[in-house]
Amino acid sequence: MFAHLGFLERLYVQTKTDGAGIGSGARIEFSIRRAYLSIDSGRAGGLARNPDWAQFPTSGSVYYVIAKAAPHAITICINPQPGQTGLSDLPLPPAEHENFLSMPAIVGPDTDIGSIRAELTVSLCPEGLFIAGDDARRPSASSARKIAAIVSVLASKCDAAGHSGLIRRDIPVRERA
């Protein structure tokens, strides 16, 4: 089973400004702090981990984990490369002879492709608060970091499917032509 994942390095929340002093035009940028890719066929043994993954030089930033909520699923934890705070494009190691696709799981011979579900869960990391113009409204650096962190939590909470404060997205699964 192949997967193609990519993350934009910056997401943002931005407020409006009308040019008449109403609204600060503030912008908070986020990166993706951590992501979990979970692939589940709905039954034990339907999917297996890719045994070749251990050979890839991912510096320990990508590894299999077992999710409490779905112990039979193939779940991969994806962390930033050392020295970086967020995930960027193509965080998974490519499969052999592939540039963009990686192979996080092996599908069992009796597994119905239609039964496979994939889900991506991410947590946000605030990268900074930026305000254009009017210096009088600019918070101190300390307050700006706090505001960015709080808005990051708020963004996660508003968009979360569950109670954990993490953002979830279903990933389409298709049979390869």
Added chain:
Amino acid sequence: MISGKSPTTPDPIAEALEKLIAMASENAQPSFRDLVKAAGLDPERDFVGASLRDLDFRNEDLRGFDFSDADLTGADFRRAKIAGVSFFDADLTGAIGLIGARFRDIDVAPEMVVVPSGAFLMGSRDGEGDDDERPRHEVSIVRPLAVGRFAVTFEEWDAAYGRGGVKHNPGDEGWGRGRRPVINVSWEDAQAYVGWLSRETGKTYRLLSEAQWEYCCRAGTTTEYSYGDEIDKSQAQFSARRSVETGSFPANAWGLHEMHGNVWEWCQDNWHDDYEGNPPSDGSVWPGGDASLRVLRGGSWYNGPQYLRSAKRFGYLLGYRLYFVGFRVARTL
């Protein structure tokens, strides 16, 4: 793929951002709690797993926040109020000011001190101490933990007794209660106390493991006592006629008082005859051993100085109540 452009940015978030910026422009240093409140977030629920790296929490009142699994890398906690804060599994790499912080989760709970993570050599080298203190081995305490600044006192025990949390009402031998360490409590009584304290506070209180106890007693030292290779009566209560109030002697380097002397302290572990076998290298409770005995550490007012050594071990029946034995609590952060 997670989209980068703002389908994930509903207007309420932008409105909240505007509100927070307005707060910060009116007050140069709005408190973290006020900002959280203005954003409509719940300190007890919404910061689990949050990314809070490099935040300046100096002087902040953080009581009641749950920072479990949060990224607190580089955060500054100097002079912050942290009673009741959960740091379970949080990343505290490079965090400042948490080590040495004191807090009390509820009024009647023991005062706690945050001690650092680290590694130490447990036991005594050949030719020193007793045979049951060998082989000396390395133990790594991988996370900071909170430890009672003093042994549990009579007034703390009596508060638990008065609230029905413990059923045993220990005698004080006529020496007085108050800030003296509680005595005449068994290991089982101590378990009842930490169970009650955990229920009252919602935090996990327990006895120290034997390894954690020695780690806290040594406080980074490698000598016989945390004071050096000798100890005198200005430093601990020993070879005496009774216990003294907690806090009567100077604290060790990590702010813990009377780790040497005054009362023996129950640890969580069963007794093992020595460190042969495979004691845990992470400071956790060592399973197995003699289940009828529990470890005692620290020596007491009753003993001579050789019993107060950091590495000195003793085992006693878990149901016995002795007038020179008390205990100290630890709390998972």
